[in-house]
Amino acid sequence: MALGAAGISAESVSVSLDGGPVLRAVDFAASPGSQVAVLGPSGCGKTTLLRSLAGLQRIDEGEIRIGDRVVAALSFHAPPESRGVGLVFQDWALFPHLTVATNVAYGLSADQRGRFSFGNRRQARATSHVADLLDMVGIGDLADRMPGSLSGGQQQRVALARALAPKPSVLLLDEPFSSLDTNLRADVRADVARLLRHLEITAVFVTHDQDEAFVLGDEVAVMRDGKVVQHASPAQLYAHPVDPWLARFVGDADVLPGEGRGDCASTAIGRVPLQDKTLGDVDVLIRPEEVVVEPHGDGEVVAIEYYGHDAVTMVRFASGVEVRSRTTGAPRFAVGDSVSVRHSGAASVAYARPAKK
Secondary structure, three states, X not given: OOOOOOOEEEEEEEEEEOOEEEEEEEEEEEXXXXXXXXXXXXXXXXXXXXXXXXXXXOOOXXXXXXOOEEEEEOOEEOOHHHOOEEEEOXXXXXXXXXXXXXXXXXXXXXXXXXXXXXXXXXXXXXXXHHHHHHHHOOOHHHOOOOHHHXXXXXXXXXXXXHHHOOOOOEEEEEOOOOOOOHHHHHHHHHHHHHHHHHHOOEEEEEEOOHHHHHHHOOEEEEEEOOEEEXXXXXXXXXXXXXXXXXXXXXXXXXXXXXXXXXXXXXXXXXXXXXXEEEEEEEEEEEOXXXXXEEEEEEEEEEEEEEOOOEEEEEEEEOOOOEEEEEEEOOOOOOOOOEEEEEEOOOOEOEEEOOOOO
């Protein structure tokens, strides 16, 4: 099924709800055929951004474009049905009294639905389109089933097929996998990611789950307090977060106090190479997988978390500074052991520490 992908963008978009700002001059863009995850904690504005892109929420300031067309501005608001977007809701919003096939048919235009529901010479074409969609999302044998008889993963695929039915230029998905259990969520989101990349459709996912954002997104836009604080590839976000909050939000991270000495910093775990030359008091980003723990030293193992495939060892120094080390396999040390710690990773990020008042 060929889809005509379009880019979608928001420029300086602001939205206030109940008298308070929710989006604060947000800039956001997804290029044609790309998959972009919007990641952030609860209440950061990510769902409001998605609703604004879809046309379900009017904006107070700024501009939204789909392709070359302005669909929202201060004095203009194109309705959702004219924007050429598909929307997959968090709860999937299936009609419980309709079959799977008829649910999917409701994604078609009103004219197309009439052809599918009531029959005429072109009914076969609409029926074939719905069947193709169901086959594409892997549930072609469930066309006559009712939603209540389906698993959560199957219901999610019905919702996706319905959103794809009118061949949208942009697909918007609001926490589409949050209602699934952990194991099923991983399988379904991997299948969906492969399908959307195969279709080359522009897709914007909203999620609060960092793992999900990194799996789904060619790029990830991280939001905080109504703003996009960084928009980059998953690898760039992980290696070069713009501030300590984001470093901790997109993965396990410790931020250690240190002294910048040009291309390295002196810290509680010794010398750490830096990406940029820095002088003075800094906070240095340390990822647990870059920390090596060795026997004997001035650190003490205070906690161990064993996950089967890997283990995290927490070490505390007399100064009160704590750092974690992540290694594959079983733990090598026990709580109470005296150890030394060193950094073994690539050059790290340092953040200038605000001067004390």
